[in-house]
Amino acid sequence: MVCFDFLTFLQESAKIYDEETEETKIVSKGEKMKERIIQHAGEEIGRYGFRKFTVDGIARAMGISKKTIYKFFKGKREIISAVVDGYINNERCATLQALQDGKPKSWWDRLNAVFFLYSEYKTPLWLLAELQRFFPEEWAKVEEFRRFKQKLVHSLIEQGVETGELKSGLHPAVIASVLDRALDNLLDFSFLLNHEMTAHQLVEQVRDIFFFGILARTKGGA
Numbered sequence: 001m002v003c004f005d006f007l008t009f010l011q012e013s014a015k016i017y018d019e020e021t022e023e024t025k026i027v028s029k030g031e032k033m034k035e036r037i038i039q040h041a042g043e044e045i046g047r048y049g050f051r052k053f054t055v056d057g058i059a060r061a062m063g064i065s066k067k068t069i070y071k072f073f074k075g076k077r078e079i080i081s082a083v084v085d086g087y088i089n090n091e092r093c094a095t096l097q098a099l100q101d102g103k104p105k106s107w108w109d110r111l112n113a114v115f116f117l118y119s120e121y122k123t124p125l126w127l128l129a130e131l132q133r134f135f136p137e138e139w140a141k142v143e144e145f146r147r148f149k150q151k152l153v154h155s156l157i158e159q160g161v162e163t164g165e166l167k168s169g170l171h172p173a174v175i176a177s178v179l180d181r182a183l184d185n186l187l188d189f190s191f192l193l194n195h196e197m198t199a200h201q202l203v204e205q206v207r208d209i210f211f212f213g214i215l216a217r218t219k220g221g222a
Helices: 006-019 022-052 055-062 066-070 076-099 107-115 125-134 136-163 172-187 189-194 199-212
Strands: none
Touching (some): 022 055, 022 076, 022 125, 055 076, 076 107, 125 189
């Protein structure tokens, strides 16, 4: 699964359509089946979790045999890996698209685009906790993606200081470090559950406190 411009893809496809061979048609059909399996696996995982979903359940939902699924995946571990890769890739594409869609965006709009496109914010906490606890090799991919998002945020903070969007005299690295520590609570699922907060609500609170402050009145105001 790759990130690409869909319009360009359609234009290029039209050029080479007549030259498509039977072999490439077969490959294309196989890839479509694989993508369908990943999609249905994601739905089954969303219902039952990473440990309790079954290949039988995927086959039943798709109306195909388990044998067909095993042509593409050796077992549940490979399916889980493909589902995690797919979600991360989609989120990475959505983030880059939001920053590079050609529309004029303010610095604040671009910062919000990066803040609120985390797949973790939309995924049930119990599912993330299960992935972190029982599938560390897959959780490492989530951590890597978070570092990718952090780099984007750090770059935007530097831009904000340079352009005067953020207060002068503050070092971008200090701002980024404090923000990172605050957002680390995203991975503390007990914190979110104990305070009955969603990950999205936490990010909103951190953003508002960080950029707008906590005082109800201006300093020295009435």
